Every structure is written in C-alpha cells, then in structure tokens.
Amino acid sequence: MIYEGVATQHDISESLCLSRQTVNSAFRQLIKKDLIRLESVENNLRVKKAYLTKDGVKFVEKYVGNMHGLEEKVWNMMKEEERVQLTRLIRKYKTLMKESLEEYQNSKNSSSEDLQS
Known part of the structure; x- marks a missing residue:
C-alpha cells in the first residue's frame, strides 16, 4: 500500500x-x-x-x-462465470462487512456517550 x-x-x-x-x-x-x-x-x-x-x-x-x-x-x-460469481460475492461481503463495522462503531460510540452522561 x-x-x-x-x-x-x-x-x-x-x-x-x-x-x-x-x-x-x-x-x-x-x-x-x-x-x-x-x-x-x-x-x-x-x-x-x-x-x-x-x-x-x-x-x-x-x-x-x-x-x-x-x-x-x-x-x-477460472471460468468467466466463476469470476463473475466470485466478484459478486466479494462485493456483497465487503458491503456487509462495512455495514457491520459501522454498526459496531456506532454502538461503541453510544456506549462511550452513555458513560460520559
């Protein structure tokens, strides 16, 4: 990187x-x-x-x-259809992971805010 x-x-x-x-x-x-x-x-x-x-x-x-x-x-x-399927699944995984990480961060921030109150 x-x-x-x-x-x-x-x-x-x-x-x-x-x-x-x-x-x-x-x-x-x-x-x-x-x-x-x-x-x-x-x-x-x-x-x-x-x-x-x-x-x-x-x-x-x-x-x-x-x-x-x-x-x-x-x-x-890999066959073309396998590459397409793998790409689609990786994109789905990435989207779900991003959403889960954001949800985790939001819940973590909420917990910190609750402690400060």
Missing part, C-alpha cells in the same frame, strides 16, 4: 480494517528491517507518512510483483 501511495498508519488501518496498534507494530518491524522510514507531515507533526527505503522498493518489486502475476494466473484459470 505504501508503494501505491497510501502512506499514513491511519489510512492503512482504515483501508485494511486493522487496529492502529496492529499497523503500528507492523510499521516497527518494517522500520527495523529498513524497508520503510517515517517522516512527519509538515502541517501536523503528530502524523507521519511512511516511505519505502531503497531496500523496501526492491522488496516490493521482487515479491509483490510476483504475487500480482500469480493472482492473475489463478484468476485466468
């Missing part, structure tokens, strides 16, 4: 529906392996953008590129 321009921990956690702690832990590992570096955003020093290091770019181009090729190969092995 960093390679594709999604650069903040917040954006990545939102896109992948992962907790900030999980993303933060993953970032620490990537920094330790010298695959990414973090830089503060100019107008908000608390927000940091992730950038791939030279080794990070090499890693992504070597391994992620191979994965995209494998995914395309497997996709093309």
